[in-house]
Structures are given as structure tokens and as C-alpha cells.
Amino acid sequence: MQAALDRTFHALSDPTRRAMVQRLSRGPATVSELARPLTISLPAVVQHLQVLENCGVIRSEKVGRVRTCAIEPNALSAAERWISDRRQLWERRLDRLADFLDDADAAPRKSPGKGEPG
Amino acid sequence: MQAALDRTFHALSDPTRRAMVQRLSRGPATVSELARPLTISLPAVVQHLQVLENCGVIRSEKVGRVRTCAIEPNALSAAERWISDRRQLWERRLDRLADFLDDADAAPRKSPGKGEPG
DNA sequence: ATGATAGTTAAGCATGTACTTAAGTGTTGG
DNA sequence: CCAACACTTAAGTACATGCTTAACTATCAT
Numbered sequence A, B: 001m002q003a004a005l006d007r008t009f010h011a012l013s014d015p016t017r018r019a020m021v022q023r024l025s026r027g028p029a030t031v032s033e034l035a036r037p038l039t040i041s042l043p044a045v046v047q048h049l050q051v052l053e054n055c056g057v058i059r060s061e062k063v064g065r066v067r068t069c070a071i072e073p074n075a076l077s078a079a080e081r082w083i084s085d086r087r088q089l090w091e092r093r094l095d096r097l098a099d100f101l102d103d104a105d106a107a108p109r110k111s112p113g114k115g116e117p118g
Numbered sequence C: 001a002t003g004a005t006a007g008t009t010a011a012g013c014a015t016g017t018a019c020t021t022a023a024g025t026g027t028t029g030g
Numbered sequence D: 001c002c003a004a005c006a007c008t009t010a011a012g013t014a015c016a017t018g019c020t021t022a023a024c025t026a027t028c029a030t
Helices: A001-012 A016-027 A031-035 A043-055 A073-106 B002-012 B017-023 B031-036 B043-055 B073-106
Strands: A058-062 A066-071 B056-063 B064-070
Touching: A001 A016, A001 A058, A001 B002, A001 B017, A001 B043, A001 B073, A016 A031, A016 A043, A016 A058, A016 A066, A016 B002, A016 B073, A031 A043, A031 A058, A031 A066, A043 A058, A058 B073, A066 B073, A073 B017, A073 B073, B002 B017, B002 B043, B002 B073, B017 B031, B017 B043, B017 B064, B031 B043, B043 B056
Parallel strands: none
Antiparallel strands: A058 A066, B056 B064
């Protein structure tokens, strides 16, 4: 879905949120644990977590008064795949270009070759 | 660099800009060619191109009155790698967790096993 | 019950983003 | 020269974002 990618890439565009994702990649953490290394207020942390949760990059569950957050791999993988798919497009194009240039060098049609370079 | 990733992910968070990247993945294009399938004004297109160029996702060159744009692979690869690196972190963690659970199942310490599942 | 803990909600503010229209610059073809 | 062309710049508007402080709720320990 288009809007899901919008939200995922937007979520990753903020360094604070990337730091949270980085932390959660190593394992689940509570809101306070995520906030501890950061210099912003707790409400700001919670707002970032909402952004990450709204795009499905993390999930969270509250037990008692403690909310524990964890990575939800699918959303990040979708973003990674979007880039990867485009990379394959342009890499194939560059490969074809390289092939063409090799062929043109090995068997020129119009003008006689100048011999091998070097 | 941190700010470069900020800009790259932000650039990708807009569907119009992703459409431009998609188009350019298939090969270079002029500003007008990029604008043609879009429903927004030309200045808006140029603003999007500036965002993409400022983060190094594309480069462009003007010849005469025509500006030609092309993908610049490095910035996108850096973004892809950021996600990929975190994915490896959590995948390793999940693997270790799976190993632990397998071991606990195969050689339980406290309570006797229930035999093989299935 | 009392107070500390962990998080939540609400309101407001400064800045940033995406878009528009209008007008301008430099290039090319007749 | 002159008009069409391909952008480019400027100015303005509407809305989104990231942050703050203040006040609130719910849970846990004593």
C-alpha cells in the first residue's frame, strides 16, 4: 500500500525515531528505557512511539503501568524492499549499458576499431 | 552521516517523489518528462526534484534549456543498508531465541519434556 | 491511605512542507 | 527579431510536525 510506505519512510526520517528503532532491534524495551538516553521530554518520546506504531514499525503492549515496545519486522522490510526493487531496475539498466559498450568495443559496426586500448 | 539519512528517508516519504525515483530507475529523464504523468504544477515538480537532489538521491545537469535528471545510487543504498543492518540485529536475536527454545525443548532442566511435537 | 512510579492527555507554539499562481530567465527554431 | 519552449524564482497559503509545559490517570510499594 502506498500510504503505508509514506508513513514508514517518514517515521525513519527522524533521528530520534531511528535511535528508538536501533534500540528495539536489540530487543524489547519499555517507554522509560527508550526515553532514558534521549534529551527530550517523555510526552515527546510517546509521540515518536505513536508515529512508529501507526506505521507498523513497532508494536507495544501495556502490562500494569509499564508499556513494552518491540520491533514489528514487516513494515521495515517493505521499505527495504521498495528501495531494493528500484535498485535492481537501475542495476539491470547499467548492466545492459555495459554489455552494449563491450559489444561496441569488440565488434564496431561503422568505424574500424583502433585496436585494444593500453 | 546522520542528517543525510534524515533527508533521504524524508525524500522517500512522499509518493510523488517515489514515483519520480521509480521513473528514473528505468533511465534518465528531463524535468518535463518527469512532470508529464503528474497532476501538480511544474514548480511543484521542481521543488520535489530539489529535495531529491539535496539528499543525493538524484543528480541533474542542464544542457541548453533542458535539465536531465538521473538516479545517483549511493544515497538510496545507504538508506537500504540502514534498514538491512537493523534487520540483521533483530534476526540474529530471534535466531538466538529460537535456539534457546529448541534447546529448552530438547533438554529441559526443570520440568520433563512432553516428547516431540506432532 | 500516601507517595512514588510509569505513562497519558491536552494545549499551544515555532518551524517545516507541499502546494499554488504570477512573473521572470535563458534557449531554440522560424 | 520574435514567439514558443523549458524551466526558474518569488511570494503566499494551508496544513503537518516536533517540541514544550501542565495537569491527569492508573499502578505499585509501604
